[in-house]
Amino acid sequence: MNMVFIVQFILSFFASFSFGIIFNIPRRHLVSSGITGAFGWVMFYLLSQTIGIDDLIANFVAAITMTSTAIFFTKRLQAPLIVFVTCGLIPLVPGGKAYEAVRAVVENNYLESLETGFQAAIISLSIAMGIIITEMIYELFKNIT
Numbered sequence: 001m002n003m004v005f006i007v008q009f010i011l012s013f014f015a016s017f018s019f020g021i022i023f024n025i026p027r028r029h030l031v032s033s034g035i036t037g038a039f040g041w042v043m044f045y046l047l048s049q050t051i052g053i054d055d056l057i058a059n060f061v062a063a064i065t066m067t068s069t070a071i072f073f074t075k076r077l078q079a080p081l082i083v084f085v086t087c088g089l090i091p092l093v094p095g096g097k098a099y100e101a102v103r104a105v106v107e108n109n110y111l112e113s114l115e116t117g118f119q120a121a122i123i124s125l126s127i128a129m130g131i132i133i134t135e136m137i138y139e140l141f142k143n144i145t
Contacts, residue, residue: 005042012041012091020087029083032073036088040066044092055094056126062092063130071138085131094123 016037020030044062047053053061070084097120104113 005045008045009038009042013038015041015091016087019090023086025083025087026079029073029077029079032077033084033087036066036069036073036084037091039069040088041091056123059092059094059123060126060130063089063127064134066092067131067134071134081135089127089131092127094120097123 013034017030017034019037020033025033040062043065044058047058047061048055066088067085070081070088073079073084074081097116101113101117101120104110104116
């Protein structure tokens with residue numbers, strides 16, 4: 001079981017790292033961006049696959065974890081938050097569900113397409129809410145202290 005988490009961490013690290021290269025972020029932030037994405041994905045994997053929590057809640061908590069890690073690197077490396085959040089978000093994006101929705105449209109299965117597309121949209125909203133809420137809490141406490 002521990003080996004599975006290590007493999008998931010490494011693969012999600014390289015996914016986020018690679019998108020950092022594509023997005024042309026500064027080289028000194030590539031590793032931190034990869035770690036940010038890996039933490040978010042491992043949290044999602046832990047909650048959804050190991051514990052069995054619904055994907056909606058697992059993505060929400062993973063987005064909170066990912067954004068918290070991004071805030072840590074933002075403070076530590078004096079870089080904009082968007083650098084880490086953009087790359088860290090990549091492993092959480094429900095691209096498989098969106099693909100299934102489009103495939104169902106092509107196959108003229110409109111009811112399945114609507115259901116799967118709605119699931120992808122709701123999961124995307126839960127990720128966005130996790131990012132927004134974490135940033136709002138950070139900004140609130142930053143202004144208090």
